[in-house]
Amino acid sequence: MSETQAVKEPVPPAKEGQGSQVIREIMGGNALISVLAVVVALVIGGILIAVTDPRVATASGYFFADPGATFSAIWSAVSEAYGALWRGATYDPTARTWQGQLGIFETLTFATPLILAGLAVTLAFRTGLFNIGAQGQIILGATFAGAVGFGMHLPPVIHLLVVILAGAIGGAIWGGIAGFLKARTGAHEVIVTIMLNYIAISLVLYLLKNQLKDPNSTNPISPQMDDNAVLPLLLGPNFRVHAGLIIAVLAVIGVSWLLNRSTLGFEYRAIGANPKAARTAGMLVSRGYITVMLISGALAGLAGVAQIAGTEKSLDSEIAGSIGFDAITVALLGRSKPWGTFFAALLFGAFKAGGTSMAVNADVSIDIVAVVQSLIVLFIAAPPLIRSIFRIKAARREGASA
Amino acid sequence: MSVTANITPSRAADRVAVRSWKLPVLFGVLALFAVIVFAVLGPDGDATFRISQEGDAWQVPDLAVPAKVFGVVVAALCVLLAVRAYRQMKNEGRIDKWVAMTFTAAFVIGLLVWIIGGTKTQNITLVGLFTGAMLITTPLVFGSLSGVLCERSGVVNIAIEGQLLAGAFTASLVSSITHNAYAGLFAAAVAGVLVSFLLAAFSIKYVVNQIIVGVVLNVLVSGLTGFLFEKIMKIKVDGATIYNQPAQLPEVPIPFLSQIPVIGPTLFRQSIIGYLMLVLVAAVWFGLFRTRWGLRIRAVGEHPKAADTVGINVNRTRFLNVLAGGAVAGVGGAYFTLVAVSSFSKDMTGGLGFIALAALIFGRWNPIGAALAALLFGVAGNLQSILSLAGTPIDGQFLAMLPYALTILAVSGFVGKSRAPAADGEPYIKG
Structure with missing residues (x-):
C-alpha cells in the first residue's frame, strides 16, 4: 500500500505552489473515489438507521397495504438523522443559543487533535512504517504536557511553550521506542506500537493514582492546568476552538515541506518506497526509522497537548478518546498526504460534532459514525471495489500498483 | 509480517553473529532485581496459598511460605542460573532450554510469593x-x-x-x-x-x-x-x-x-x-x-x-x-x-x-x-x-x-526468537 502510494506520486515540480497542488489533489481521480466512498458509506449507514427505526418497523408491518408509508418512514428516519448530523457539524438554526447554532466551531475543535495525530500516522506511513501507536503517543504527550502544565508555575507564554515542548517530547519518546526497536532488532512496529498503547494506558492510570493525582479529588484525575499553561481560545469564551488549531495548520505545512521539499523527507519517501534500494543508495534506513518515529511520535504528542492544554484542561485516562485510532482512518482517507489528512480530519471532526447532535436530536447512537467512518476507509482502501460498484474505468496510473 | 532484519551477507558471518547476549543480560538484570527485591527487601510475612476447597476428592493443607526466606532461595537460584546462562553462551554459543525455563519459572513463582507475602491479607486461594x-x-x-x-x-x-x-x-x-x-x-x-x-x-x-x-x-x-x-x-x-x-x-x-x-x-x-x-x-x-x-x-x-x-x-x-x-x-x-x-x-x-x-x-x-x-x-x-x-x-x-x-x-528478540511465518502479511499475486 505505502509502497505503491509513494511510487505513484512523483515529486511535484518546484514551480508549482502549494495551493495548486492541493486543488489538483482534490480534483484528481483519486478524490472521486474518496467522494464516492463517503457516499456509499453514508448510504449503508442510512440503511442501518432505517432498518432499526421503530417507525419503519411499524410501517413495514402493513407494507403491502400502504407501501408509501414505509418509504416515508424510511425517508423521515434517515433525513432526520443525517439532517441532525449536518446541522450539528455546521450551522443549526433551530438551536436555542446562538453559540449552539454554530456547530462548525465544534467541528474545528474536534478536528484539531485529529489533524495532528493523522499527520503522525501519515508521516510514518510514507516511510513505510505503520504507526498504530498514535493512541499511546497522545497519552504520553498529554501526560508530559500535563505534568509541567499543573506541576510548574512559569510566566505566561514561556509556560505554554514549555508545555508544548514537553508534550512533543513525551510523544517522541513513545514513538521513538518503536522506531528504535524496529531499527535495531527488526521488531515489527505494528506489534510494538499496539503493545505500547496498552502500556501507556496502564502507566497513566498508575500515575493518576499516585504522582499526578489531584489531592482534592477522589477520582483518578489530575489537577487543572495552570492558567498560563493553556492554549488561548481563538474566538473567546463562547467557543472551544483553541490555538491548537494554529499549531495543527503549521504542522500540516511543516510536514508537507518536510516530505516534499527536504532531503530528510526524500530519504523517508525513498525508504517507504523500497528500503533495500534506499540502503543501496547509501541512505541509513535504520536512522530513518528512528528519526521518523521520533517526529511522528512528537506530532501525536502535540495532539495530546491540544487535548490537555486546549480542550480538556486536566488529565484523565480518557484523554485520548479514540483519536489515536481515528487518526489511522484519517490518514488513510487523506491518502497519506499532509493536506489530504487535513481535510479528512475536518470531515471526521464534523462527524464527531454532528454525531453528538444526532444522538441528542434524532435518537441515533453516535456509534453509527464509527460504522460510516470505517466503511469509508474500507472502500477507499479497495479502489477496485468502488470502481466495480460505479463502473469507473481504472485510472491509467493505477496500473502501476498491480 | 516480514521482519526486516539486516541480512548478513555470508554464512560465515551468520555463525559469528549467532551468539546473542540479550538473554544472559536479561537474566542478569532480573537476577539482580530478585536479589534486591525478593531477598533484601522481601516482606517478613508469610504467603499462604489455599489449595483445596470443599468437595475435592482429597484435602491438601494450606501452604504457608515465609516470603523472606523463600525470596532469598529464589534470588540465589536466579543468580546461579544467570551465571550458568552466561557460561553456556560463552562456551557453547547457546543456552539450554531447561536453564531458560527454570529461570522463568523460579522468577515468576518468586514474584508471586513476594507480591502475596507483601499484601495485607497474605493468603490467596489457588483455585480462585x-x-x-x-x-x-x-x-x-x-x-x-x-x-x-x-x-x-x-x-x-x-x-x-x-x-x-x-x-x-x-x-x-x-x-x-x-x-x-x-x-x-x-x-x-x-x-x-x-x-x-x-x-x-x-x-x-x-x-x-x-x-x-x-x-x-x-x-x-x-x-x-x-x-x-x-x-x-x-x-x-x-x-x-x-x-x-x-x-x-x-x-x-x-x-x-x-x-x-x-x-x-x-x-x-x-x-x-x-x-x-x-x-x-x-x-x-x-x-x-x-x-x-x-x-x-x-x-x-x-x-x-x-x-x-x-x-x-x-x-x-x-x-x-x-x-x-x-x-x-x-x-x-x-x-x-x-x-x-x-x-x-x-x-x-x-x-x-x-x-x-x-x-x-x-x-x-x-x-x-x-x-x-x-x-x-x-x-x-x-x-x-x-x-x-x-x-x-x-x-x-x-x-x-x-x-x-x-x-x-x-x-525484539530478548525472550527467545519469536519469528512470524515468512510470508505473514504479504499478499500473494499469482504470476
Whole structure:
C-alpha cells in the first residue's frame, strides 16, 4: 500500500505552489473515489438507521397495504438523522443559543487533535512504517504536557511553550521506542506500537493514582492546568476552538515541506518506497526509522497537548478518546498526504460534532459514525471495489500498483 | 509480517553473529532485581496459598511460605542460573532450554510469593486464582488460535478483537431470541466467520493491506455492535430488555476429574466452550504440525510461491483458513455472553483481542505456546483484579502491563526468537 502510494506520486515540480497542488489533489481521480466512498458509506449507514427505526418497523408491518408509508418512514428516519448530523457539524438554526447554532466551531475543535495525530500516522506511513501507536503517543504527550502544565508555575507564554515542548517530547519518546526497536532488532512496529498503547494506558492510570493525582479529588484525575499553561481560545469564551488549531495548520505545512521539499523527507519517501534500494543508495534506513518515529511520535504528542492544554484542561485516562485510532482512518482517507489528512480530519471532526447532535436530536447512537467512518476507509482502501460498484474505468496510473 | 532484519551477507558471518547476549543480560538484570527485591527487601510475612476447597476428592493443607526466606532461595537460584546462562553462551554459543525455563519459572513463582507475602491479607486461594484466570484465558485462547490459523497461512489478523466482539454480541442476541444457548454459540461462530469473510475478501481478493483491514474491521464491529446494542438490545417489552437476556451455557463437571484439587475446578468444571478450547488447542496443533493439511498451510504461510508451484491454491487456502479462524474467534466471543457474564455490554471485549495477539506472538505462532501464554496472561490479569483491593507492594497496573511488555521483549528478540511465518502479511499475486 505505502509502497505503491509513494511510487505513484512523483515529486511535484518546484514551480508549482502549494495551493495548486492541493486543488489538483482534490480534483484528481483519486478524490472521486474518496467522494464516492463517503457516499456509499453514508448510504449503508442510512440503511442501518432505517432498518432499526421503530417507525419503519411499524410501517413495514402493513407494507403491502400502504407501501408509501414505509418509504416515508424510511425517508423521515434517515433525513432526520443525517439532517441532525449536518446541522450539528455546521450551522443549526433551530438551536436555542446562538453559540449552539454554530456547530462548525465544534467541528474545528474536534478536528484539531485529529489533524495532528493523522499527520503522525501519515508521516510514518510514507516511510513505510505503520504507526498504530498514535493512541499511546497522545497519552504520553498529554501526560508530559500535563505534568509541567499543573506541576510548574512559569510566566505566561514561556509556560505554554514549555508545555508544548514537553508534550512533543513525551510523544517522541513513545514513538521513538518503536522506531528504535524496529531499527535495531527488526521488531515489527505494528506489534510494538499496539503493545505500547496498552502500556501507556496502564502507566497513566498508575500515575493518576499516585504522582499526578489531584489531592482534592477522589477520582483518578489530575489537577487543572495552570492558567498560563493553556492554549488561548481563538474566538473567546463562547467557543472551544483553541490555538491548537494554529499549531495543527503549521504542522500540516511543516510536514508537507518536510516530505516534499527536504532531503530528510526524500530519504523517508525513498525508504517507504523500497528500503533495500534506499540502503543501496547509501541512505541509513535504520536512522530513518528512528528519526521518523521520533517526529511522528512528537506530532501525536502535540495532539495530546491540544487535548490537555486546549480542550480538556486536566488529565484523565480518557484523554485520548479514540483519536489515536481515528487518526489511522484519517490518514488513510487523506491518502497519506499532509493536506489530504487535513481535510479528512475536518470531515471526521464534523462527524464527531454532528454525531453528538444526532444522538441528542434524532435518537441515533453516535456509534453509527464509527460504522460510516470505517466503511469509508474500507472502500477507499479497495479502489477496485468502488470502481466495480460505479463502473469507473481504472485510472491509467493505477496500473502501476498491480 | 516480514521482519526486516539486516541480512548478513555470508554464512560465515551468520555463525559469528549467532551468539546473542540479550538473554544472559536479561537474566542478569532480573537476577539482580530478585536479589534486591525478593531477598533484601522481601516482606517478613508469610504467603499462604489455599489449595483445596470443599468437595475435592482429597484435602491438601494450606501452604504457608515465609516470603523472606523463600525470596532469598529464589534470588540465589536466579543468580546461579544467570551465571550458568552466561557460561553456556560463552562456551557453547547457546543456552539450554531447561536453564531458560527454570529461570522463568523460579522468577515468576518468586514474584508471586513476594507480591502475596507483601499484601495485607497474605493468603490467596489457588483455585480462585486459576478459575478466575480462566475467565480471561478462555477467550484469549480462542482469539490466539484464530490468529494462529490466519497467520500460519500468511494473513495477519489484527481483527481478533472485532471477531470476539461480534461473537459476543451475536451469541447474546440469538441466545435471547431462541432461548437456546447452543443456537447462540452457533450464531457466534457464524458472526466470526462474517467478520473473517470481510478480512479475507479485502485482504486476499482486493489485496488491501491486511493491517489496515484488521484495524478498520475492529472499528466497524465496535461501531456496529454499539449501534445495534442501543437500537435493539435496549428495546424494552413489559419493562424488560428481552433481546439481551441470553440463555446461559451450563457448567458440565466431569466426574472424578473435577474433584482433583486446583486442576479439577480449573479445567474439568467448565462449560462446553471450555472443553472445546482444550480440544481445539490439541487439534490445531496436531493439524498444523502432523497432517498434510497443516503442512500445506505452513507452506503457504512461509513460501507461497513454492506452494503454488506444487499445485496448492494459495489464496483459496488462505481464504478458508481465515474463515476457520473467524469461527474459532466467534466461539471465543460467545464465552463472554454465554458463560462469563449474563448479558452483552458495549465494547465488552475490552482489548482482550489484542492480548490474544500478544499471546499468539509470545507463544511463537504455536497453538500450545499461545495457550500457555494465554494462561500466563490470564493469571496476571486475574491477580491484578484480586490484588486491586488489597494494598500490594506492586501496583496492579504494572501487572496489567506484563503481557504487553513481554510481547515487546519477545518480538525484539530478548525472550527467545519469536519469528512470524515468512510470508505473514504479504499478499500473494499469482504470476
